[in-house]
Amino acid sequence: MDTKAMLGTVLLLLALAKPSCPSPARVTNQRAEALKRLLEVFGMEDPPPPPAHSKQPPQYMVDLFNTVANADGVTKNPDVLEGNTVRSFLDKTHSEKMRFLFVLSSVGKNEKILTAELHLYRLRPRAPDGPKRHHLCQVSVYQVLKGGDLDAPGGKKLLAARLVALQGSGWEVFSITQAVRDWTEDESSNQGLLVTVQGLGGSLVETPPLQFASGQDHHESKKPMLVLFTDDGRRGASLPVGDFPDFQPQAPLLPSTLPVPKRAGPRSTRSLDQLQPCQRHPLSVDFEEIGWSGWIISPRGYNAYHCKGSCPFPLGENMRPTNHATVQSIINALKLSEGVSSPCCVPNKLYSINLLYFDDDENVVLKQYDDMVAGSCGCH
Template structure:
């Protein structure tokens, strides 16, 4: 978190010894900030205006507040949610999702097929059934999935013939197979049958397709994954609660370098705003939400004696006493650093224009203390 704050301070208040030097420093800071977000280069903005899937927007709003700060760290199963739209644009009940953007180190926790159920067809005569059976198959032989061994059943259940809306089917094992062997991804096949698996001449139930229906109703694959990335300094905390623990001394020494002006030394340790504007950085083309966030940073003095309002650790209290009484040479006073950190969430387009929700630990200073 401290390294991130220093990068943001550089971006917010760039040094200006020369235009070339300032430009080089900004470029290096942006490169390091991309590393914080687990990227080598920023994804290109979509070629044309794209509306993100409403499911992903709703999920972001459930997980995070308007600034992207996590409201509850336990909502997501992992730290990444990826959405993929169907790429077949052909047969109505065949679907194909290209998963090339899933990193090799990502662990697939859950995979869901989202299909939008259309209003049932109007049929002549009295309705015989209120439900039909929907089955999801993993295609093993693309040329002839109905041949023996041409497909494998993944999920099956009864679906109502009343109304319309989204239906979600778990297909986790198939997606794990595809990410391990990309060539095995031959797509999915969906069948609609009567009760007990009886055939239907004209299935009363249909799902929206990529070719014939609005963007908001297109078939979608949603992956809940975890890339193993975790904050290295403090445990992630939910907003506004969370735990705190002592800060490492080596980082404390670095943080002290940020506050050298006499005015800063006179002010007690406290949290100050640090605005991150993605449009100003040049990332607004691919980041959907938030448009920016307040990272905050800690600044101020930790004079002896340390009061409870400075949230000192026992170690900081002892260090303050040693420093005040000059009982040992080279022992400085405690410094003002974050003692509680929040995670933030980004909703963005990746390199393939898929919409991703990703959670990043230790991105917002929740409170400051003397350590």
């Protein structure tokens, strides 16, 4: 996102925060237009409806958000995500059998599938009826092929297989990237997945010694889940901020020479404001006040900040000027050319934020948006 686009975002956030027009009808129209523009910033046409019931997000997605972002959603660990979007899908079959179906209609056509993972929760093993012969079994994940008989040679395609310990419990993750890419290219080819458990000799057993939680009778936190790491190509100029949790508001930028009037009457308020040095000011975005708290899980809001103030001649290093801004300031001060204004106070560092939210299908999405927070200001 360039400087012009960032300024546009700041203006619409300011419009949301404090509508300035006294006419109620006009305020309503202005708010609606601002919300529409803000949705465009977040890559949406309409806000998703809140879940029909008090649905809890998968713990995996909550933990991932907390690993990537601080409490305000600002990216603190930029190397965790592959791409800028993580989508989670719950199984739609709700069956005790090891067949799974994940509906991927919410994946955008412009999204590139980077990695797809099947997450299955391994339950604690039951007490064996007889003596234990082995401590391992083989778990295989198959893609069910369109129109195929599962027992026929062309009915399924092996995607992943490995040995899994019979003891203990926890999540098992299987990579199924190519199958998901096939499904997003041809939705009708999505006939689901089949998971089998075999002994070390390769034979199926009637009562598998290892069982996974199903989508029917087990707690929502343990339900089978498909996780997609994708990238929608929306990239800006955001900088990684490894120490952002301890990030403090930028200290005021003081110009090297700033004339202070001896008296300040009522009419000089605007002049005083214009004489304030270029610096960063708070700009709170409250998702509950906007009306989005029903579908946004985290954060509840964030501080976007905005830049305001003058860039007087001469520009000191504390104003973080570009060479172009320095030349422009000199030309303006010496009146060497008509129509040349003084440099502008704008963000010179931008940081990304992350949203954890429910989409239109009540799937939980973690998405990273670049250029959403002004980290510092300077004269450009």
